Amino acid sequence: MSGSPQPFRRLDRREFLKVGLASGTCLAMAVGGTPVAAGFDPARVHQAAAKPVFTPNVFVAVDGDGKVSITVQRSEMGQGIRTSFAMLVAEELNLRLDQVTVLQATGDAKYGNQNTDGSRSVRTLYIPMRQAGAAAREMLETAAAQEWGVAVAEVHAEDGQIFHKKSKRSLGYGAVAAKAAALPVPQKPKLKDRKDFTLIGKDHIGIDVDAVTHGQARYGADLRLPGMVFASIEHVPVVGAQLTAMDDAATRAIAGVLDVIKMPSATPPVLFKPLGGVAVVATSTFAAFKGREALKLTWDLGANAGFESGAYQKALAATAAKDCKVVRQVGDVAAAFAKPGKKVKRTYYMPLLAHASMEPPAAVARVDENGCEVWAPVQAPQRTREVVAAALGMDQSKVTINVSLLGGGFGRKSKPDFVAEAAIIAKQVGKPVCLTWKREDDIRHDYYHSVSWQHMEASLNADGYPEALLHRTVFPSIGSTFDPSARAGSEMELGLGFSNNPYQVPNQQLEVGQADAHVRIGWLRAVCNLFHAFAINRFVDACALEAGKDPLAYRLHLLGEPRNLVFSEADKESPYQLNTGRLAHVLRLAADKAGWHEKRPAGVGMGIAAHYSFLSYVAHVVRVKKKADGGFVVERVDVALDCGQMVNTDSVRAQMEGAVVFGLSLALKGEITAEGGRVLQGNFDDYPMLRMGETPDIHVHLVDNAELPTGVGEPGVPPLAPALASALDAVGAPRGDALPLKFV
Amino acid sequence: MAKFKVNINNREEVVEAEADMPLLWVLRDVLSLTGTKFGCGKALCGACTVHINGVATRSCVLPISAVTDAKITTIEGMSHGGDHPLQESWKKHNVPQCGYCQAGQLMSAAALLAQNPKPDDDAIDAAMNGNICRCGTYQRIRAAIKDAAGQGGTP
Ligand code: FES
Numbered sequence: 022m023s024g025s026p027q028p029f030r031r032l033d034r035r036e037f038l039k040v041g042l043a044s045g046t047c048l049a050m051a052v053g054g055t056p057v058a059a060g061f062d063p064a065r066v067h068q069a070a071a072k073p074v075f076t077p078n079v080f081v082a083v084d085g086d087g088k089v090s091i092t093v094q095r096s097e098m099g100q101g102i103r104t105s106f107a108m109l110v111a112e113e114l115n116l117r118l119d120q121v122t123v124l125q126a127t128g129d130a131k132y133g134n135q136n137t138d139g140s141r142s143v144r145t146l147y148i149p150m151r152q153a154g155a156a157a158r159e160m161l162e163t164a165a166a167q168e169w170g171v172a173v174a175e176v177h178a179e180d181g182q183i184f185h186k187k188s189k190r191s192l193g194y195g196a197v198a199a200k201a202a203a204l205p206v207p208q209k210p211k212l213k214d215r216k217d218f219t220l221i222g223k224d225h226i227g228i229d230v231d232a233v234t235h236g237q238a239r240y241g242a243d244l245r246l247p248g249m250v251f252a253s254i255e256h257v258p259v260v261g262a263q264l265t266a267m268d269d270a271a272t273r274a275i276a277g278v279l280d281v282i283k284m285p286s287a288t289p290p291v292l293f294k295p296l297g298g299v300a301v302v303a304t305s306t307f308a309a310f311k312g313r314e315a316l317k318l319t320w321d322l323g324a325n326a327g328f329e330s331g332a333y334q335k336a337l338a339a340t341a342a343k344d345c346k347v348v349r350q351v352g353d354v355a356a357a358f359a360k361p362g363k364k365v366k367r368t369y370y371m372p373l374l375a376h377a378s379m380e381p382p383a384a385v386a387r388v389d390e391n392g393c394e395v396w397a398p399v400q401a402p403q404r405t406r407e408v409v410a411a412a413l414g415m416d417q418s419k420v421t422i423n424v425s426l427l428g429g430g431f432g433r434k435s436k437p438d439f440v441a442e443a444a445i446i447a448k449q450v451g452k453p454v455c456l457t458w459k460r461e462d463d464i465r466h467d468y469y470h471s472v473s474w475q476h477m478e479a480s481l482n483a484d485g486y487p488e489a490l491l492h493r494t495v496f497p498s499i500g501s502t503f504d505p506s507a508r509a510g511s512e513m514e515l516g517l518g519f520s521n522n523p524y525q526v527p528n529q530q531l532e533v534g535q536a537d538a539h540v541r542i543g544w545l546r547a548v549c550n551l552f553h554a555f556a557i558n559r560f561v562d563a564c565a566l567e568a569g570k571d572p573l574a575y576r577l578h579l580l581g582e583p584r585n586l587v588f589s590e591a592d593k594e595s596p597y598q599l600n601t602g603r604l605a606h607v608l609r610l611a612a613d614k615a616g617w618h619e620k621r622p623a624g625v626g627m628g629i630a631a632h633y634s635f636l637s638y639v640a641h642v643v644r645v646k647k648k649a650d651g652g653f654v655v656e657r658v659d660v661a662l663d664c665g666q667m668v669n670t671d672s673v674r675a676q677m678e679g680a681v682v683f684g685l686s687l688a689l690k691g692e693i694t695a696e697g698g699r700v701l702q703g704n705f706d707d708y709p710m711l712r713m714g715e716t717p718d719i720h721v722h723l724v725d726n727a728e729l730p731t732g733v734g735e736p737g738v739p740p741l742a743p744a745l746a747s748a749l750d751a752v753g754a755p756r757g758d759a760l761p762l763k764f765v
Numbered sequence: 766m767a768k769f770k771v772n773i774n775n776r777e778e779v780v781e782a783e784a785d786m787p788l789l790w791v792l793r794d795v796l797s798l799t800g801t802k803f804g805c806g807k808a809l810c811g812a813c814t815v816h817i818n819g820v821a822t823r824s825c826v827l828p829i830s831a832v833t834d835a836k837i838t839t840i841e842g843m844s845h846g847g848d849h850p851l852q853e854s855w856k857k858h859n860v861p862q863c864g865y866c867q868a869g870q871l872m873s874a875a876a877l878l879a880q881n882p883k884p885d886d887d888a889i890d891a892a893m894n895g896n897i898c899r900c901g902t903y904q905r906i907r908a909a910i911k912d913a914a915g916q917g918g919t920p
């Protein structure tokens with residue numbers, strides 16, 4: 022067992038996995054910290070051999086039969102990383118995807134960084150994962166060459182065989198595995214040339230599709246263990262609230278309820294600590310839910326009880342209306358504003374947002390004398406291991422984190438608070454526990470995307486372009502989750518679309534204001550880029566309108582000559598500087614494909630926006646139509662993306678499609694509000710999502726180039742809302758400077 | 766607790782549960798049929814969709830006591846050979862992202878095609894509007910349904 026010197030008693034499969042009634046097959050979900058297979062075809066699914074013969078690194082294992090398994094250390098949440106990483110390794114092993122078994126790593130430092138966030142799995146591991154495969158291939162080839170006594174240059178590995186063409190001999194990968202295992206591991210194995218790729222840069226079907234479509238894929242609440250009980254938690258209604266009285270008599274009288282457990286309230290900093298509340302443990306999730314409803318709880322709501330969204334929004338606006346802390350000054354903004362010329366002034370608002378992944382937080386945990394083992398949908402398995410170990414007062418070596426599929430993550434599942442809850446309850450009851458958050462728990466107790474207010478002013482020159490720009494951003498920082506005294510956006514947060522504004526203006530002043538968080542603030546898909554891209558694109562449009570210019574031409578003019586922009590010391594050394602030419606290219610591409618330059622029928626409007634985030638370049642053109650009843654329909658969205666070298670082009674396309682839907686949900690519907698400190702929304706009736714009937718035609722245009730790979734999961738979201746608002750402007754809708762655009 | 770005789774995926778089962786326990790939790794927690802998912806618990810998202818006598822139904826709000834005489838089909842029993850045309854089509858179009866909503870999507874789509882083998886866009890929207898996909902796979906779902914219905918949905 023990886024990383025755990027004290028392996029658990031290994032359960033027999035039949036013991037822990039009750040196979041579905043109708044299914045003749047079962048998805049292997051191993052106990053004991055071994056990577057697990059999550060494929061579907063039973064013929065293909067096999068556990069990694071207990072002792073694979075050849076393991077040149079932690080990612081590749083070859084057994085004596087030549088079966089090859091690839092361990093993926095990043096979490097699968099729909100972005101297709103299990104497929105992409107398998108492709109990277111298999112490419113260099115000269116294998117097809119159907120010739121490898123993909124295993125999922127447990128949370129263990131030996132795999133390196135496993136945090137699946139920041140749209141950076143492919144960016145940071147594109148070369149290392151290929152090297153893992155290439156090292157294995159070189160060693161297999163060397164072993165075969167030695168076996169035959171020929172030069173390594175004369176042999177080559179292909180399709181699970183090593184060939185020596187001259188002598189027409191071949192050996193299977195398995196046949197030379199033992200010999201390869203004795204060889205030194207090459208530190209810089211030779212990687213394939215881009216032109217020789219057979220997998221990378223092409224469309225591939227996701228490796229877990231069959232498991233998903235047959236109901237065999239396993240998510241956070243899907244493992245069944247003998248003696249397992251089910252739990253759900255009535256959380257503190259407000260962060261920091263304390264339970265002052267509890268009457269659980271009615272709960273305990275409910276059939277199926279086994280136990281009621283007080284969970285201490287998280288004190289600041291809230292970090293990834295369980296939020297606190299009262300857990301109900303029962304023989305079914307339903308009984309646990311019912312038990313929660315019967316609890317009579319009295320709370321001291323604490324310091325956050327005064328949180329009212331309306332008043333809070335006014336306070337943000339008031340902060341942004343005055344001078345804030347200057348974080349960048351270029352030229353002399355005051356002098357430029359004093360000169361004659363048209364002035365443009367706007368403010369932009371975006372509310373708190375909840376992640377609302379389709380799978381609410383859920384986890385299975387078992388704690389016994391040997392340690393703790395959990396199965397959970399987590400984006401940060403090593404962090405989960407630390408948090409669970411700390412919550413149990415246990416050494417990390419005794420904690421095993423098995424990573425299930427994630428039913429969506431979007432940043433929520435980077436926070437393992439819910440896994441610690443499951444572990445704490447499991448320890449208390451002495452039985453395996455399956456913890457399920459209700460949708461209401463998920464929406465009311467999220468680590469929310471930050472609420473924000475942006476204040477922007479420009480002075481235009483005689484040609485109508487900004488001579489001076491003032492931009493203030495005010496939002497409670499993610500830092501507040503880790504340090505309550507953090508009251509202003511951090512450099513990292515400002516670097517998400519604010520301090521790297523690609524539209525260069527001769528005189529600029531950037532300011533950041535202070536704001537208190539009254540809820541847990543966290544990362545949500547694209548993070549601060551969402552409100553910074555919204556404000557900047559809306560404001561560029563406002564300036565273009567004032568100048569009487571086309572929004573596309575205006576942007577291209579502001580971007581200027583193709584060149585790299587440097588915004589910080591760190592940028593100077595970076596191979597990923599923002600290139601204005603690449604941003605201009607995606608703008609032109611989206612516009613051309615959308616028919617930007619064609620005459621638009623009456624009642625049809627188009628809007629355009631572009632944003633650089635996670636080192637990738639994305640532009641959206643949204644087309645809307647005014648309906649006879651005065652409403653609006655979003656007809657079509659064209660997305661252009663330049664993310665450098667792509668791995669699985671089809672999943673890149675899928676991410677862009679999904680990002681449009683995600684962006685439309687937040688642009689049209691998403692709003693979390695609070696009264697008396699309590700979040701008012703709870704389910705999809707009052708926190709709605711875009712549905713199929715509202716989904717426009719989405720056309721994705723991918724830029725094919727050999728630049729360094731950059732982010733895909735997040736960058737598709739930010740341009741949507743401003744492009745939509747701009748399209749609505751064009752058909753006479755109310756000005757959409759505050760999200761969500763409720764009038765649509 | 767009471768005993769209920771149910772027919773699930775063509776098998777007769779006797780389950781012990783409270784009469785008001787929704788079918789979803791009987792499937793997941795009593796029978797360990799975890800392919801059917803919990804998303805909202807209020808018939809708002811479709812993640813828990815199963816077939817009751819062939820009709821797409823939200824199992825999260827359907828008490829077990831109401832389905833004892835019914836024929837229940839879950840994603841695990843959607844096809845015998847694992848080769849329902851929709852499952853094939855879902856694969857061809859590489860529909861799932863996280864996959865969590867997809868059991869519900871497939872069950873809704875299968876019920877639609879059983880009643881209306883050649884649905885148009887409006888019929889598809891009407892049948893599928895109760896199924897949320899937070900990952901945003903709607904465009905591919907629509908194409909996959911059309912393809913399975915022999916209407917050559919574009920990938
Ligand atoms: S869980 Fe039943 S409709 Fe959402």
Ligand code: FES
Nearest residue numbers: 863864898899900
């Ligand atoms: S595929 Fe993730 S919710 Fe639909």
